[in-house]
Amino acid sequence: MPRRTKILITLGPATDKEGVLTRILGAGVNVVRINFSHGSEEEHLNRVKAVRDWAQANQTYVGVLMDLQGPKIRIAAFKDGMKIQLSNGDAFVLDADLDENSGNKHSVGIAYKKLPQEVQIGNVLLLDDGKIVLEVTSIKDNKINTIVTQGGILSDKKGINLRGGGLSANALTEKDKKDILIAAKAKADYVALSFPVSGDDVRETKQLLEQAGCNAGVISKIERAESLVEDVILDIIKESVGIMVARGDLGVEIGDAQLPAQQKRLIKLARSNNRIVITATQMLESMIISPTPTRAEVFDVANAVLDGTDAVMLSAETAVGDFPENAVKTMHDVCIEAEKNPIAKISHHRLDETFTYIDETIAMSAMYAANHIGARVIATLTESGKTAIWMSRISSGIPIVAMSDKVSTLQKATLYRGVHPCFLSTRKDWAEINKAVIKRLQVGDFVDDGDTVILTKGTYTDKSGGTNLMKILTVGDLEY
Incomplete structure (x- = not known):
């Protein structure tokens, strides 16, 4: 029987190499992702055309999802591109007034200038997907004074998350609005919305797509802690054609220990509301540099399949990884084996409900x-x-x-x-x-x-x- 769970892969420099795209599409890719955080309009459109041409030549269909970058809540850059070592107990300043290329071992600028007005003493800030942890000790004017509670090496433009969520940055930026026009030009099938905090963000995105003459469905990426509140997540789900369980930023904001339960909850909520759900982030992370996955990664993919996810996603594994074809084949094999389990074929969907249409x-x-x-x-x-x-x-x-x-x-x-x-x-x-x-x-x-x-x-x-x-x-x- 054909594989039921869909495979979504991210395109990038690795898939631009001669022959790679053809091989990985032939290995069983169902949908490709264009990441607007990287690359030019020309690169995006050329990649979409290559996928469409392959699908037409092979008399099949491959969907195109174009992923909006969302707000840049990041540190700025360090002088001369240097990397700094932060150790536990170090004092470190996030300074909204500092020149964007003048960071040093004591302080660094921030791209999100409203951050000093949105944090409080005692807040925990997580940099670079939680690799570095800072605790806010004081705020003076546009300077956030912190102490390092988990150190590490910090380099340019790493992301900032507030533990527990609560930052007010708009989901749609001016760049996103321009990228929606590119998605319309590419005739994208789906547009992924980053960091929505309410159904209003989805409604605005749908309106912009309609104005651009694009009928792409909106996939809302669940990345913020505040989006998990019951009435909020239901509003987001019902306004979207589907959601993505974006485990990177979400895990940083709520803590990784909470992710498994939230993933299962989100998959169930999406399916019970007749919406699509994609499970994403670090599914086969080790395969960026390894030809084989870890057993923990195999379990992760299989569990998502057993929970009923529509699609499993590969990010850096295919965009910049050394073994993109292996990653797709591995994902295919794990999905096939998981789908043989009787659990994957049992459903109680809408048994006790009346139908509207x-x-x-x-x-x-x-x-x-x-x-x-x-x-x-x-x-x-x-x-x-x-x-x-x-x-x-x-x-x-x-x-x-x-x-x-x-x-x-x-x-x-x-x-x-x-x-x-x-x-x-x-x-x-x-x-x-x-x-x-x-x-x-x-x-x-x-x-x-x-x-x-x-x-x-x-x-x-x-x-x-x-x-x-x-x-x-x-x-x-x-x-x-």
Whole structure:
């Protein structure tokens, strides 16, 4: 059976090397990520074009997610690019007035100039993803005086996090607004929003995308402690097409010990609200420099799969790593093995709830029927992909084939767990559509003679949300 969990990889210098992109796409990548924190517009657009060209040449679909950088809450730079050694007990100053390239072993500038007004004595500041820990001892004008409680080597432009969250930096920066225009030019399938703290951030992003003529879905990256509050996270989830469990900044803000429980909670919340969920950050971190993963990393990926994540993400492993192809193959193998576990096929999704829409009712009914009659495949004719994503919220070992003649719908479906996008013209006489579906499934090696197929469709074409029919077919019957 095809792999159900999707693999999302980050493009970068390592994938620009000759032949690398072709090999890793062929190894099973479903969606690529463009990181707006690095690279130029030309580089971004060239990478998207290379992916689109490969997908077209191979008659398949690869989604494109473009990741907004978000606010720069960072230190500035040190004089002459020097690195400094901070030791426990050292006094160190974060100075908003200091020239951005004049940092030294006693102080450094900060890119986020409002920081002195937003911290208090006793606050804990974490630099470079928590590698260095500072405790605020006093604040005078634009200087934050701290004492080092966990030392280390500090270099230019490392990130700053406030333990427990609470910084007021806007999720959308002026750079992000310009990058949204690039995403529109690239016809991105998804745009990832960094550091949202409310549904308003998502609503603003959707408005900017609409103004740019871009129909990309918004994936909200959960990175701030304050976004985890129950009513806040529900607002963010419901306004987004999906979320990313961005474990780097989130772990720094809430503490790594809390991450596993929050990851499980976020995956469950997203799925129960019919939204996509991506698990990200350091999944195979050791493979940046090693051809094989650690066993702890294998467990991490497998646990995310068993929890029901739609996709697992590779960042530096593919963007700048030495073994990008190995990383993708490893991710594929771990997902396949995890999906064999019966836990990955058990679902209690919406058993005790009523359905609001007819197409939602058909989607849930089709999944129930398929799981109880041993269907080989579920095929859904879809305009928007909504029926497919509803189906994909139910854990199952049965492939869901989303059939559409809308390329944008099929490219978005690359991120839905268990859903396989497939082009099929629905502009056929309804007497012929069932035969066309079976023929397309046979061409894709999804079915053999005698297999049972469940098909969902609508009475009318070109109508989003119009799925109102379910039919059970047997491959090889003379009449469908």
